[in-house]
Amino acid sequence: MTSTPTALSIAQDLLRCPSVTPADAGALDVLETLLKGAGFTVHRVTFSEPGTADIDNLYARIGNTSPHLCFAGHTDVVPPGDASAWTHGAFAGDVADGLLYGRGAVDMKGGIACAVAATLDYLAANGGQPKGSISFLITGDEEDVAVNGTVKLLQWAAERGEQFDHCIVGEPSNVETIGDTIKIGRRGSQSGVLIVDGVQGHVAYPHRAANPVPDIAKLITALNDEPLDHGSAQFQPSNLEFTSVDVGNPATNVIPAQARAKFNIRFNDHHTQETLKALVEHRLVAACGNRIRAHIEWLPSNADVFVTKPGAFTDLVGAAIAEVTRRTPELNTGGGTSDARFIAKYCQVVEFGLVGQTMHQIDERTPVSDLDKLTAIYRGVLERYFK
Numbered sequence: 001m002t003s004t005p006t007a008l009s010i011a012q013d014l015l016r017c018p019s020v021t022p023a024d025a026g027a028l029d030v031l032e033t034l035l036k037g038a039g040f041t042v043h044r045v046t047f048s049e050p051g052t053a054d055i056d057n058l059y060a061r062i063g064n065t066s067p068h069l070c071f072a073g074h075t076d077v078v079p080p081g082d083a084s085a086w087t088h089g090a091f092a093g094d095v096a097d098g099l100l101y102g103r104g105a106v107d108m109k110g111g112i113a114c115a116v117a118a119t120l121d122y123l124a125a126n127g128g129q130p131k132g133s134i135s136f137l138i139t140g141d142e143e144d145v146a147v148n149g150t151v152k153l154l155q156w157a158a159e160r161g162e163q164f165d166h167c168i169v170g171e172p173s174n175v176e177t178i179g180d181t182i183k184i185g186r187r188g189s190q191s192g193v194l195i196v197d198g199v200q201g202h203v204a205y206p207h208r209a210a211n212p213v214p215d216i217a218k219l220i221t222a223l224n225d226e227p228l229d230h231g232s233a234q235f236q237p238s239n240l241e242f243t244s245v246d247v248g249n250p251a252t253n254v255i256p257a258q259a260r261a262k263f264n265i266r267f268n269d270h271h272t273q274e275t276l277k278a279l280v281e282h283r284l285v286a287a288c289g290n291r292i293r294a295h296i297e298w299l300p301s302n303a304d305v306f307v308t309k310p311g312a313f314t315d316l317v318g319a320a321i322a323e324v325t326r327r328t329p330e331l332n333t334g335g336g337t338s339d340a341r342f343i344a345k346y347c348q349v350v351e352f353g354l355v356g357q358t359m360h361q362i363d364e365r366t367p368v369s370d371l372d373k374l375t376a377i378y379r380g381v382l383e384r385y386f387k
């Protein structure tokens with residue numbers, strides 16, 4: 001009987017491909033070879049967009065029926081930074097003192113390696129076929145502009161009639177120890193610019209001018225006065241943060257014609273982008289009264305709030321985690337955005353991977369024992385999912 005490759009050996013093969021976005025450097029070939037060997041139908045799909053680099057993506061599936069569990073992730077990585085500062089080469093895949101070093105070790109070639117190792121092992125132990133379908137949705141475009149990656153790959157899959165029931169994104173969700181955190185959602189993000197129009201004039205004749213500077217200060221205070229909400233069952237309160245005030249006035253003796261202030265809102269599931277904008281504009285109108293002339297220019301956003309409510313799927317993943325780690329993971333919705341927000345439009349999705357502490361840092365690394373644990377957890381998920 002031939003044994004299936006370990007997560008460590010797969011992770012090392014992936015780490016040795018310097019796939020800094022938009023380069024692939026052979027990373028998807030590593031996955032294609034392994035998945036084809038296990039009976040997956042593998043598609044390589046290249047997406048283009050004027051002004052951006054073409055990006056290679058991979059979609060692989062085994063089985064034709066439901067339930068359909070998808071593992072999603074990205075093989076691209078951020079640049080290593082100062083290469084000489086690394087203890088072990090950023091693309092060497094070295095193991096030292098039980099630690100696997102390399103750019104992407106935790107974010108997220110290590111996570112993908114565990115999902116592949118668990119799947120190959122599961123298939124080998126179950127006659128080579130799942131009682132349903134397993135797929136891998138892997139992009140090479142997550143860390144940079146992310147326009148030729150998951151969004152387009154999901155559309156491509158939907159056009160082919162692919163339907164996912166559940167998805168696990170192997171991003172490094174854990175904060176300190178493997179098993180401490182499953183991400184079940186993320187807040188949305190919406191940016192805007194508050195613009196106050198005044199009337200330009202000489203500072204010595206203020207009655208002939210209208211100064212937008214004190215007015216924008218007043219409006220900033222007013223928009224921060226009342227919380228947007230008090231949080232929800234799964235989310236912390238939404239927050240609106242002003243990030244700059246811009247008048248651009250080089251003179252001290254001229255009242256400027258306009259003042260602008262940039263802000264960003266991180267919002268929870270009390271809001272949609274539309275209701276959130278309406279709420280902020282309503283408060284702005286109230287704060288302006290009849291005197292102040294102000295409006296908001298909203299910037300485009302593709303970061304909507306999403307949440308997979310605790311239920312059968314989160315319980316199943318939690319049980320697999322508890323079996324391996326003896327921990328009950330926290331179901332968390334904190335932190336920034338990820339590709340899971342796009343997947344959430346198609347199926348229930350959670351993020352669970354390695355420990356995120358060293359992601360994007362010099363000497364990014366993971367204990368090899370964490371690779372073994374994560375592989376065992378994914379293996380337990382597959383066992384329960386296709387029971």
Ligand SMILES: [Zn+2]
Binds near residue numbers: 074107108171172
């Ligand atoms: Zn990542």
